[in-house]
Amino acid sequence: MDQLIEITFEALLDTKLSIPLYQQLHSKLREAILKGVLPAGNRLPATRAMARRHNISRNTVLTAYEQLIAEGYLETQTGAGTFVCATLPDSLIMTTSPQPVPTQHKKEHTKSKDHLTPGSPAINQFPKSVWARLVSRAWRNANNSLLTHDDPQGYAPLRVAIAKYLHASRGVVATADQVLIVAGLQQGLKLIIDGLMEKPSTVMLEEPGYPGMYKTARMSQAKIIPVPIDENGATVPNQHDHNKHPSNLLVISPSRQYPLGLTMPISRRLELLAWAQETNSLILEDDYDSEFRYAGKPLTALQGIDGGDRVIYGGSFSKSVFPALRLGYLIMPPALVEPITRYRSAVDSFPSIMPQLALTSFIEEGHFARHIRQLHKTHAHRQALFCSAFNKHLSHWFDLTYADTGLHLMAVAKNDYQFDDITMAKHAKHCGLAASPLSITYHSTKSKHGLLFGFANIEEQKIDSALQQFSGYMPKETHE
């Protein structure tokens, strides 16, 4: 056991890297657990011993251990030390015969089959009774003026709560006056194109990139230009724009590129900001699942690096609260608040008070933060189980990319097994897996084939059997 840790360590701790030591330690231990190098039930060295042996501070070790405990990889047993979770991963993955499902449950499952999208959080963890209580209290105490509340930017207390939250969690620099409440980022993109941009306008989208954004952009009259992704994320476009009002919009996901999962380094961020300044272009920063970062701190949002002039920051509560809520936000540069609000008011009046009121209480009273923490634990645990089971059953056909963030993992089909991933996604859904084909994220270049698997909204005891069942659909001739 101690030896295993030693081996892992040799290749790990690099004091010259900009990544903090505790984070390096965390990642490597996590990987060792996921790969089975550190099997379930094994005891880790005491923090003091670990620190001494590797000449690092005990705090560094403590921080890494604590994070892994919070994420469900490790557990402490009083007086006995720190162990790799006993329920993780083998004992659960071994469950081969799924429990019989009661009828009521079965119906629900059938109903929600359509919702097997990789972007779902752990839906069954949402505190519905808390929500019911908050909503009820908000309406019992509601002032009559709420019934006619009609701010086209959105409910002011919610905007305050969002500005505060994003500042703390993402380094977004904005007042509540810069927040525009929208139903989601697709509505946000449409409002930006239709309401702010000089016509004819050009929308530059990541290639590969999120198909929802392509769909929305295609429905506008804008010209679409794909932006290639390199190892640093979106590359700098060569479009120029010399109109008085911006006619170029670049849509990017720097925190975690969809679908490839790359995090954009600060150098590329600065290059893109410089390009936007020079060419009078706008950037929409799509921070679609930054709430779910399981290791380390995320890089500050592009918006927080920019002076606030060129970057519109967008996010939603679809993943962190629930998808049917339909609430998201744009953080606008100050000069663009008035024109986009005026446009919104003309085409969509103002957003409904109902979801806004409920969400405001949910955030203000600390339930949101608590819920996110709880999801982190569940998601990290499920991701670990998923990776183990996936590698056990499917590594012959796919390269799975680990992720420190988000709700899905990318599995690229190995060269020899290029197959129709649209059909494969259907098979996966049939097995109860949330899967989406990789090829549909390519819009103008040759598609890679593979699958994006949601790991967050699948019950622990179903993961292994679902993946095993799915492996039955793999090409037979190569399956020993």
Next chain:
Amino acid sequence: MDQLIEITFEALLDTKLSIPLYQQLHSKLREAILKGVLPAGNRLPATRAMARRHNISRNTVLTAYEQLIAEGYLETQTGAGTFVCATLPDSLIMTTSPQPVPTQHKKEHTKSKDHLTPGSPAINQFPKSVWARLVSRAWRNANNSLLTHDDPQGYAPLRVAIAKYLHASRGVVATADQVLIVAGLQQGLKLIIDGLMEKPSTVMLEEPGYPGMYKTARMSQAKIIPVPIDENGATVPNQHDHNKHPSNLLVISPSRQYPLGLTMPISRRLELLAWAQETNSLILEDDYDSEFRYAGKPLTALQGIDGGDRVIYGGSFSKSVFPALRLGYLIMPPALVEPITRYRSAVDSFPSIMPQLALTSFIEEGHFARHIRQLHKTHAHRQALFCSAFNKHLSHWFDLTYADTGLHLMAVAKNDYQFDDITMAKHAKHCGLAASPLSITYHSTKSKHGLLFGFANIEEQKIDSALQQFSGYMPKETHE
């Protein structure tokens, strides 16, 4: 007293008119009460005597009396007969010194000043505690699949409830599959223009007409053509359309033209339907406040006359529930359901479950119907008070048009007193009146000046003093 009724009667009951006798009787009695010809506290003839004397059936008299009782004009005193309501109109209008307002209340009033729009229902009657209870129960009992509910047409049980309700109340012929839930009619118009019509498209709007629709149409790329209003409402356009897909959309308010208040007779309705068929055009029937009809039955919706091919019927719950709810609907011709839903899905995904879930319970459990009945009573009562007080203080400067429907009354400035109605609307708001200038409903022809007054959302005891205060702003030279 009996003689007064007799005089009123001579000019009234016309058996050759298509209007039912009970309705003629109802209107005339109502007018007599509003004009003070039948003063408060006076006893009406017994139904049997009334019927015999005028050679009509006793049922006719009973129906008319009952409607006036329901609307708050008459009241019965057991054993003594039917009387003009004692609290209506004089005793209340006489209140010259308004009650001192507690601070809390004052604050609320100040806050809601921005919401003094003529389209508001009696906001303080909304049963917030019932709503709180329904919402809480719905969430406590919610199936997890509600959290990911994502139907781009809207929540199916709500669509069922709406189809049923519109069939019963408006003669709309549609299944739940034809219902598209929208945030409001402006969003509906935008979806129709952007998602259904061949480009370049033409939108024909009533002149004068609702400014919100103009605003939305202007924001689309459509060409706008004004449609003149004659005494039968919107006239038949001379636009033709020979595209494969419709490129002409006519937007009309046949139930009650906004702002003039005309109801379109069946002859004109048939002409417009024929025109739409011949020219491959679409009609959007805006039934913006048909829930509030105080006398008689409304004409069947245009949608119910049409085979369902050419007419999109639209309405909202902004007035019948509360404006901040932001829920409305389009009833689509069957062939257009799929394309508009596909378009909506691309640009706006799907509507939030929260307002939909609450409203579904509100309708299904009978609260909606009960609330509408309660509002009818309050609104009719407030309209009566408003008319009396208005005529007392302002008839020198305005011609007030009575209305059997809706939430507002039109007061046209008399020829000698043409004034800037935008300034006047501000003065009126300053007096606590919900007023909107008539001139802003004209977009391409010479404006009439006047004011549209909301009567539904003003507390009874404030009506007289507010109108008296407002009369202080009238031109001094002519005020004796």
